[in-house]
Amino acid sequence: MEVQHGAVLGGNHDDTASEFEGTLSKWTNYILGWKSRFFVLKQGHLLYYKSPDDVRFGCRGAINLVNVNLVPHKLDECRFDLRFCDLFWYLRADSCDERQKWIEVLSSYIVAPNEPPDSTSCNKRWAVREKMEEIGTFKELILKQTLRLVDYFSDQFNVLETFQSLHCNDSKDLVRDLIIRLKENPVDLKEEIMTLIATVDALLSTATECVDEMDERELSWMKNEKSNARKYADRSALYTVGPELAEGQNCLLRDEEFYDAVEYGLERIEEEAELRKRLEDSLVDGIVGCEKESQHPLWSEIQKATEDQVELTCSAMNEDWTLLVDGDNMKMFTRDIVVNGVVVDPLKAVCTVEGVTGREICHYFYCPQFRKDWESTLEQMKVVEKIGDDTMVFHQVYKRVWPAAQRDLLFWSHLWRRETPGTHDVWAVVNKSIDLPQIPANDGKYVRVTLALCLLCVTETRPSVGKLSRDDVTCHLTYCSTVNPGGWVPASAIRALSRKEYPKFLNKFTSYVVEQTKHKEILL
Structure with a gap:
């Protein structure tokens, strides 16, 4: 893992600089693991994200470190836990x-937050670090003072040794010279000893x-x-998978765990769709309701x-x-809209194919x-009614992605065309949900x-000398x-799933159409 300091992250979540960043393994749940x-x-x-590329989509979770309890794991040398009330993050390097x-x-x-609540708390949290710096300073002072005393006593020893080796007739002159030499480098022995004692005491x-700290x-x-041990002593080691772990307002999974589980399920569905053989077409011819579309009860x-x-x-x-x-x-x-506590954000995408x-x-x-x-999450599909060549009623059942409940969809689909003289026609497909008594919700x-869905396409062609080719055709899709x-x-x-799945869906569908039509005649 490569850890970087001072990097500035892009995206919508935050434009401030990060003090520290890197990749860790996070325990999600007993289904997905690390x-x-x-x-x-x-x-x-x-804060944490799925990957550095997903930073622009916003974080999946965040925790304030001021009151967090950080616990290194006793057996796993690479793991540590972050705990705050009933929030647990199990992390592994x-x-x-x-x-x-x-x-x-x-x-x-955790010890010294950037904005502490008061000065007393701040001083207490920084006490150990400041004391360690003081100890380092005292150590340098003691070293310097000890060296000065050693030098002083070495000079004194040299004077005595020289004095003992002198002859008597020359002793007066030489002693006078040695005294002058010592006066050139005076040392207050009492002051030096007192200073050393004070430094050692400090x-x-x-x-x-x-x-003590x-x-x-x-x-x-x-x-x-x-x-914490008393608080969780009576808890079971694991929760069994039951209704309380599935979708609902009483779901025990946290939002990020719910998102991880759904996202993992979608990825597995796509992998299975790529590996499995194409399933037998489940198209069932419906009953034509009326000879003319305009006579059908739903037509208006x-x-x-x-x-x-x-x-x-x-x-x-x-x-x-x-x-x-x-x-x-x-x-x-997109726009943020919530109806009766349910997210129904409208989405609008514009792309060129x-x-x-x-x-x-x-x-x-x-x-x-x-x-x-091209729709890998589809499990069953049935044409309930064929109103006309350009209008049908569909009932679709989608694969279940744990822990979400399995979904179905009942809707009519209409292929729409607007003729525009002098240019190419505008085409669209409109889908909208309905209720039918024979298929209750x-x-x-x-x-x-x-x-409620609309896929609208406008075709643009570039002038060509000969026959129109695929290189001369562009579709503007909304x-x-x-x-x-x-x-x-x-x-x-x-919302996190919408940010990821809708662009992936459009890219997959348009790529599928390009692949299917590249060797066929152009239909305008």
Whole structure:
């Protein structure tokens, strides 16, 4: 692990400089185990992200270090825990040295926060460090004073030794010369000895204060450990997986654990979709309700909802929209909206796809026989009713991603086209949830999802001398959706998933269409 100091992180969460950062393993839950996470220390707070690349999406969790209890693990030399009330972070470094670095840095914030509540507390927290600096100063003073005394007594010894070796007739002159030599380098022996004694006393006093401070701190830590041991003595070692660990307002999983579990489940679904063979097409021909679409009971609702969704998709965005993703060929915007405690943030994405037309994009998005190729979370799909060639009613069941409940969706889908003389037609697919008595909502194990969605495409062609090729075609795609997940899901988890999954979905779908059409005739 490489640890960096003073790096400035980008992203929406915080623009301040980080004092310390690096990668640690964090225990998520008993299903996922240890997961690598990127940690950043800023202004006395420890934040963590999935990776350095996800910093711009915001942190997954944060903790104030002032009152945190840091406990190195007794058996695992690379592990240490952070505890605050009922919040536990189990962390693990790659080596003992890295763990020690983290412990030293985090301990300095726990002992001496940047903004202490009062001066008395600050002085007490900094006492040991200041005393250690004083001991270092006293050590240097004692060394200098001892050397001066050694030099003085060495000169005195040399004088006596020289005096003993002199002859009597020359003793007066030589003694006079030696006295003059000693006066040239005078030393106040009494003052030097008193200074040395005072320095040694100060050193011993400071060391005693240091020891007392460490004893007091050790007693405090032991008291906290005993208190925590009594608090959790009657708890079971592990919780069994039951209804309380699944989705709901009484869910025992924290938001970051819920998000980790759902994200891991989605990743596994995608891996299984890539490895498994293509499942047998579950398309079931529905019953044509009427000979003419206009005679169908839902037709007036479909026409009005389609016009509203197309108008909403084409409308300009005001200051209420927030830029969520800013990529090379994609921009995604959102607004924070909560209805009855459930997050229903509308999302709007604008992207450019080279080599395909709007008609081709909408064709692969609308037709049910292609849906399982690009929607990996889909478990079952059924055409409930075929209203017309461009309008169908679908019932879809999605794979369960623990700990969330399994979802289903009942909606009509309409392939829309606007003829524009002198240029290429505008194509769109509009999906909207409905209720049907033969397929009731929230009946059995499924939680019903509701949505309103519009995929609108405008085709642009560049002039070419010969036959139009894929290199001359560009599709400007606008995707606008509002999804209500149905049941209760943590707000932070669903928003974090939206930031990641929607861009991934659009990239996967558009890449699929490009691959399917690259050797086919262009449909305008």
